[in-house]
Amino acid sequence: GLGLSFKKEENFGEWYSEVCVNGEMIEYYDISGCYILRPWAMSIWEIMQVFFDAEIKKMKIKNCYFPLFVSSSVLEKEKDHIEGFAPEVAWVTKSGKSDLEIPIAIRPTSETVMYPYFSKWIRGHRDLPLKLNQWCNVVRWEFSNPTPFIRSREFLWQEGHTAFATKQEADEEVLQILELYRRIYEEFLAIPIIKGKKSEMEKFAGGLYTTSVEAFIPNTGRGVQGATSHCLGQNFAKMFEINFENEKGEKGMAWQNSWAYSTRTIGVMVMVHGDDKGLVLPPKVSSVQVIVVPVPFKDANTQGIFDACAATVDTLCEAGIRAEADYRDNYSPGWKYSHWEMKGVPLRIEIGPKDLANNQVRAVRRDNAAKVDISCDNLVEKVKDMLDDIQKSMFDAAKQKRDACIQVAKTWDEFKEALSQRKMILAPWCDEEVLHALLLESRQKSGPTGAGVTRLSGLGAIFLLNFQIV
Numbered sequence: 001g002l003g004l005s006f007k008k009e010e011n012f013g014e015w016y017s018e019v020c021v022n023g024e025m026i027e028y029y030d031i032s033g034c035y036i037l038r039p040w041a042m043s044i045w046e047i048m049q050v051f052f053d054a055e056i057k058k059m060k061i062k063n064c065y066f067p068l069f070v071s072s073s074v075l076e077k078e079k080d081h082i083e084g085f086a087p088e089v090a091w092v093t094k095s096g097k098s099d100l101e102i103p104i105a106i107r108p109t110s111e112t113v114m115y116p117y118f119s120k121w122i123r124g125h126r127d128l129p130l131k132l133n134q135w136c137n138v139v140r141w142e143f144s145n146p147t148p149f150i151r152s153r154e155f156l157w158q159e160g161h162t163a164f165a166t167k168q169e170a171d172e173e174v175l176q177i178l179e180l181y182r183r184i185y186e187e188f189l190a191i192p193i194i195k196g197k198k199s200e201m202e203k204f205a206g207g208l209y210t211t212s213v214e215a216f217i218p219n220t221g222r223g224v225q226g227a228t229s230h231c232l233g234q235n236f237a238k239m240f241e242i243n244f245e246n247e248k249g250e251k252g253m254a255w256q257n258s259w260a261y262s263t264r265t266i267g268v269m270v271m272v273h274g275d276d277k278g279l280v281l282p283p284k285v286s287s288v289q290v291i292v293v294p295v296p297f298k299d300a301n302t303q304g305i306f307d308a309c310a311a312t313v314d315t316l317c318e319a320g321i322r323a324e325a326d327y328r329d330n331y332s333p334g335w336k337y338s339h340w341e342m343k344g345v346p347l348r349i350e351i352g353p354k355d356l357a358n359n360q361v362r363a364v365r366r367d368n369a370a371k372v373d374i375s376c377d378n379l380v381e382k383v384k385d386m387l388d389d390i391q392k393s394m395f396d397a398a399k400q401k402r403d404a405c406i407q408v409a410k411t412w413d414e415f416k417e418a419l420s421q422r423k424m425i426l427a428p429w430c431d432e433e434v435l436h437a438l439l440l441e442s443r444q445k446s447g448p449t450g451a452g453v454t455r456l457s458g459l460g461a462i463f464l465l466n467f468q469i470v
């Protein structure tokens with residue numbers, strides 16, 4: 001029947017997977033690490049995409065599409081960036097029964113796919129800046145435990161790849177994109193993040209510096225990287241000979257950035273806001289913001305109730321609110337309440353004989369279960385206010401919870417104590433090598449802290465704050 005068999009506070013990993021499936025976001029697939037994104041998840045991806053795509057178009061960034069396949073010669077060209085990642089690259093070695101002459105890689109990211117053509121297209125300073133983005137999938141054959149949305153072998157993302165004549169332009173764009181990622185999390189997903197610069201050890205090896213927005217999952221005490229915006233410096237320009245002639249006829253090398261956010265955003269949203277009744281969706285990203293449920297009563301005016309539901313949906317939709325009604329006659333109202341709570345619909349409207357008689361509707365909030373009767377006279381205004389309030393209070397609640405997990409540590413002992421309490425640690429920025437060595441040593445002593453938590457992410461909460469907050 002309905003209802004979850006795992007509790008968020010007791011068995012987070014199982015709870016998360018069950019909520020993704022019962023909320024009809026994910027269907028498990030017969031290849032490990034691959035998941036089916038059902039419409040309830042895809043619609044969230046699309047709503048964020050509409051916002052982000054419009055924003056990068058304002059920045060004169062153009063969409064394109066490069067091939068999925070990468071030749072090995074090109075993929076392995078940028079040495080120090082690939083060596084750490086090589087085990088994750090998926091290869092095509094056959095077509096039909098016959099082996100391919102040379103194996104072909106499936107893109108895990110597209111720097112090496114795009115940059116030979118950046119080199120061809122960029123000749124003079126008038127060809128700069130070149131600013132491209134693509135919405136696509138990438139494949140990384142990870143071996144650590146797969147998690148829907150958070151760690152999968154194939155995922156959807158956008159990857160931006162830009163080239164400038166000067167470092168100053170690149171530096172500026174890195175932070176403009178980082179701000180868009182903050183807006184995705186804080187304004188759409190109602191999730192507080194921390195913007196920062198990664199340590200030398202944690203940055204993208206092929207780049208000059210990495211900035212990221214970091215979220216925090218109180219239940220696991222782990223930081224999670226929400227999105228990244230890298231300045232690549234001139235590393236890839238050197239490797240792929242992306243040169244140009246500046247105004248004075250001198251040879252210059254392009255300064256580049258690359259930046260991405262992925263369907264991981266949806267997983268973080270489930271983890272932060274979900275509860276023991278299922279998903280809790282922020283109104284801004286919910287494909288159904290209001291679900292109207294008729295509550296017919298024996299022979300009471302059933303048609304009148306259905307008509308009132310239809311009128312309510314029409315009025316709300318005309319006002320731009322995403323409203324639907326559940327008229328299915330093979331399910332009881334109670335079953336429908338649990339079903340739409342499992343799917344996390346922010347607001348439910350019930351219409352029964354009493355509501356009909358009083359020309360009102362009963363509204364129930366998903367985030368705090370508050371019930372309120374609304375007169376049909378100012379239905380739209382009241383519902384809009386409630387949806388805005390739900391969005392805001394979900395963010396405020398998540399921020400309060402996240403802030404309660406922040407622990408200041410000034411000594412190594414305070415550090416270890418806070419870590420064992422699953423805190424997010426605010427520590428002074430210090431010499432990296434020493435810190436990393438100490439942290440890895442402490443991790444070995446204390447051993448893995450929880451099923452399915454990889455060492456690196458286990459340290460995430462530390463590196464979360466072991467980066468300079470910008």
Ligand SMILES: O=C1CCCN[C@@H]1CCCn1cnc2ccccc2c1=O
Nearest residue numbers: 085088108109140159204228258259260
């Ligand atoms: O983050 C971004 C933003 C979007 C464009 N790419 C950068 C850097 C990707 C780093 N990365 C991550 N996994 C990989 C896996 C296999 C091969 C290469 C890589 C790899 O280069």
